[in-house]
Amino acid sequence: MSHLPQAMRNTILPGEAACPGCPIPMALKVVGAAFNNKLVMVVPACCTSIVIGAYPGSAFNWSTVHVAFASAAAVASGIAEALEKRGIKDVQVVAWAGDGGTADIGMASLSGAAERNHNIIYIMYDNEAYMNTGIQRSSSTPKGAWTTTTPIMGKIEHKKDVARIMIAHGVPYVATASIAYPHDFYAKLKKAASIRGFKFIQLHSPCPVGWRFDPSLTVKVARLAIETGLWVLYEYYDGRLRLSGPSRPYLDKAKRKPVIEYLKLQGRFRKITDELVREIEKYVDELWEWIKKHM
Amino acid sequence: MVLKVLTGNYAVAEAVKLARVDVVAAYPITPQTSIVEKLAEYIESGELEAKMIRVESEHSALAAVFGAAIAGARAFTATSSQGLLYMHEWVHWVSRARIPVVMAIVTRAIGTPWNIWPDHADFLDQRDTGWIMSFAMDNQEVLDLTIQAFKISEDPRVYLPVMIGLEGFILGHTSMPVDVPDPDKVAEWLGPRRQPYVIDGSKPWALGSLAWPEETEEMFMDIQKAMEESKKVIVEVDEEYGRLFGRKYGGLIACHRCSDAKYHIVSMGAWSGDIIESIELLRNEGYPVGLIRIRYVRPFPDKEIYGIVSNSRAVIVFDRAISYGSMGPLYMDLVAGLTKYTRKLPYMRNIIAGIGGVNITYQDFYKLIKETIDSLEKGVEPPVFTWYHRRG
Numbered sequence: 202m203s204h205l206p207q208a209m210r211n212t213i214l215p216g217e218a219a220c221p222g223c224p225i226p227m228a229l230k231v232v233g234a235a236f237n238n239k240l241v242m243v244v245p246a247c248c249t250s251i252v253i254g255a256y257p258g259s260a261f262n263w264s265t266v267h268v269a270f271a272s273a274a275a276v277a278s279g280i281a282e283a284l285e286k287r288g289i290k291d292v293q294v295v296a297w298a299g300d301g302g303t304a305d306i307g308m309a310s311l312s313g314a315a316e317r318n319h320n321i322i323y324i325m326y327d328n329e330a331y332m333n334t335g336i337q338r339s340s341s342t343p344k345g346a347w348t349t350t351t352p353i354m355g356k357i358e359h360k361k362d363v364a365r366i367m368i369a370h371g372v373p374y375v376a377t378a379s380i381a382y383p384h385d386f387y388a389k390l391k392k393a394a395s396i397r398g399f400k401f402i403q404l405h406s407p408c409p410v411g412w413r414f415d416p417s418l419t420v421k422v423a424r425l426a427i428e429t430g431l432w433v434l435y436e437y438y439d440g441r442l443r444l445s446g447p448s449r450p451y452l453d454k455a456k457r458k459p460v461i462e463y464l465k466l467q468g469r470f471r472k473i474t475d476e477l478v479r480e481i482e483k484y485v486d487e488l489w490e491w492i493k494k495h496m
Numbered sequence: 497m498v499l500k501v502l503t504g505n506y507a508v509a510e511a512v513k514l515a516r517v518d519v520v521a522a523y524p525i526t527p528q529t530s531i532v533e534k535l536a537e538y539i540e541s542g543e544l545e546a547k548m549i550r551v552e553s554e555h556s557a558l559a560a561v562f563g564a565a566i567a568g569a570r571a572f573t574a575t576s577s578q579g580l581l582y583m584h585e586w587v588h589w590v591s592r593a594r595i596p597v598v599m600a601i602v603t604r605a606i607g608t609p610w611n612i613w614p615d616h617a618d619f620l621d622q623r624d625t626g627w628i629m630s631f632a633m634d635n636q637e638v639l640d641l642t643i644q645a646f647k648i649s650e651d652p653r654v655y656l657p658v659m660i661g662l663e664g665f666i667l668g669h670t671s672m673p674v675d676v677p678d679p680d681k682v683a684e685w686l687g688p689r690r691q692p693y694v695i696d697g698s699k700p701w702a703l704g705s706l707a708w709p710e711e712t713e714e715m716f717m718d719i720q721k722a723m724e725e726s727k728k729v730i731v732e733v734d735e736e737y738g739r740l741f742g743r744k745y746g747g748l749i750a751c752h753r754c755s756d757a758k759y760h761i762v763s764m765g766a767w768s769g770d771i772i773e774s775i776e777l778l779r780n781e782g783y784p785v786g787l788i789r790i791r792y793v794r795p796f797p798d799k800e801i802y803g804i805v806s807n808s809r810a811v812i813v814f815d816r817a818i819s820y821g822s823m824g825p826l827y828m829d830l831v832a833g834l835t836k837y838t839r840k841l842p843y844m845r846n847i848i849a850g851i852g853g854v855n856i857t858y859q860d861f862y863k864l865i866k867e868t869i870d871s872l873e874k875g876v877e878p879p880v881f882t883w884y885h886r887r888g
Binding site for chain 1: 518519521546547549550551552553555556557559560561562563564565566567568569571585586589695696697698699700701702703704705706707708711
């Protein structure tokens with residue numbers, strides 16, 4: 202794993218079209234490194250549809266299939282079954298979808314593929330809104346966040362917890378990850394690849410454009426989500442939750458930074474009230490109660 | 497060859513087994529269900545070595561079939577009505593990706609209201625999708641068209657998906673004797689899976705990345721070219737199949753007493769059999785009438801039909817679907833298509849009937865055709881557009 206930086210070199214090639222500070226190429230380099238580019242990646246409509254670059258080129262040094270918005274998990278199912286029928290065993294099938302393509306329009310096909318337990322890894326890169334269409338609210342947008350479809354009030358509802366929904370499916374492996382901790386993400390991809398069946402990873406991916414922070418702060422914002430306890434890194438398999446290294450200190454509430462440190466860096470929370478901050482703190486406490494209960 | 501008594505749906509399943517597909521993905525809907533039930537039975541019993549993906553929706557059915565197909569598998573699905581509409585997004589996506597797959601459509605009226613009886617609205621709603629679209633008249637043709645669909649779809653001159661239509665219940669659930677060809681002979685004729693590209697991780701590929709308008713248009717122009725090419729392939733396949741398995745239909749259209757007819761009927765699907773009966777009665781009474789049956793709606797056989805109706809006194813097109821606010825889809829295609837070859841069209845009548853599954857018999861056809869001809873012989877043109885409806 203100490204070779205990760207080197208292994209990441211030939212994954213994303215020059216010419217990718219991401220915005221400055223975008224978490225997508227950061228994360229995809231880890232994915233390419235974990236599978237040595239031996240993968241077929243299924244991408245529904247999302248920022249990555251653009252990040253790859255325009256036809257006929259591709260900045261990804263592996264096979265990529267663009268598919269209709271709701272269908273990443275279904276297409277990945279078909280590819281996995283065809284490869285199995287053809288006896289191809291050394292190629293990893295990965296569905297790579299945003300939070301809209303996962304938590305909203307893709308939820309039914311995700312649930313179906315999980316229940317059927319196809320041998321695929323589904324990665325939800327969670328930038329907490331429809332960024333590619335211009336920052337519209339998704340069910341994965343956190344409470345209080347400004348988006349272009351919650352322009353005055355901010356989002357009224359809490360974030361949908363997709364990882365927990367996937368745990369409820371009883372799939373063999375569910376994990377959360379963060380772009381701020383590539384080694385942790387890498388280890389989870391390796392672990393997922395070693396398990397047969399449906400694997401789900403939810404990857405917290407701060408978006409400078411949509412969250413309204415400086416592009417130099419992507420990793421800092423992602424790290425603050427962990428340090429405030431607002432995003433918790435764990436793995437869930439064999440019926441039990443395992444807290445991951447970067448999140449372990451924050452089991453102790455006293456070690457968590459105040460959530461305001463995370464919120465204040467982001468323009469999308471500019472109008473947040475003290476009352477809402479207290480509610481978000483309560484949300485963090487409840488999240489950790491759930492973590493403790495399942496460890 | 498073996499003679500089996502099969503419903504139309506089982507004829508589809510039998511043909512899919514003969515094509516030795518690798519992957520089936522499907523979701524149940526009346527009246528398609530017995531196709532996937534039969535295929536599940538073949539797969540679980542080991543009669544067919546394939547993977548079955550029991551998806552959670554039709555949208556995912558065609559998505560999974562697409563995934564399997566791009567990864568090198570011969571893949572199949574089947575649906576009806578609402579299911580077909582629900583997967584419509586994928587119907588377009590698959591043809592634009594130029595990936596060969598085969599799908600059976602057991603036709604059923606579109607809701608609301610709930611209705612399970614057959615018309616052609618669901619099938620003809622797909623006519624702008626870039627699929628090759630065939631439609632059967634009886635269960636033998638269902639089996640033959642389904643086997644041929646794989647051959648046509650995987651021909652490098654075509655590389656387009658193919659759908660086969662058959663009416664629910666009228667064919668889908670009605671048993672008829674079907675001549676089933678020898679499995680090894682079919683396998684040898686179809687050969688191994690052919691496709692324009694395979695995405696299986698063996699080399700980096702990007703399928704479907706953002707393309708500029710000009711590039712996009714060029715890709716879509718290629719679909720139109722492939723459609724033109726497919727006309728030759730369809731005729732070739734029909735002839736080859738005829739030589740090998742003893743049944744030849746005539747390619748894009750099938751004719752019944754066309755050559756000496758002065759009045760031509762145009763139709764598609766199972767009720768063409770009823771039309772043939774009515775034509776026999778009318779012929780006995782001296783009416784010079786023949787039937788042109790559309791076997792392929794896409795590519796549309798305008799040239800083939802023009803060759804027959806160029807000297808026709810009148811053409812009556814029976815449509816079992818309607819484009820509300822306009823006319824029947826077959827009629828519109830035919831009139832538009834004929835203008836490529838002539839400025840002088842014969843009198844052409846469009847009769848809409850059988851919508852929502854209303855039963856139309858040979859007596860109805862007899863009456864409608866006879867009235868039209870009698871009126872024209874007296875020099876009175878009946879209205880060009882008629883929606884024929886009856887109760888009981």
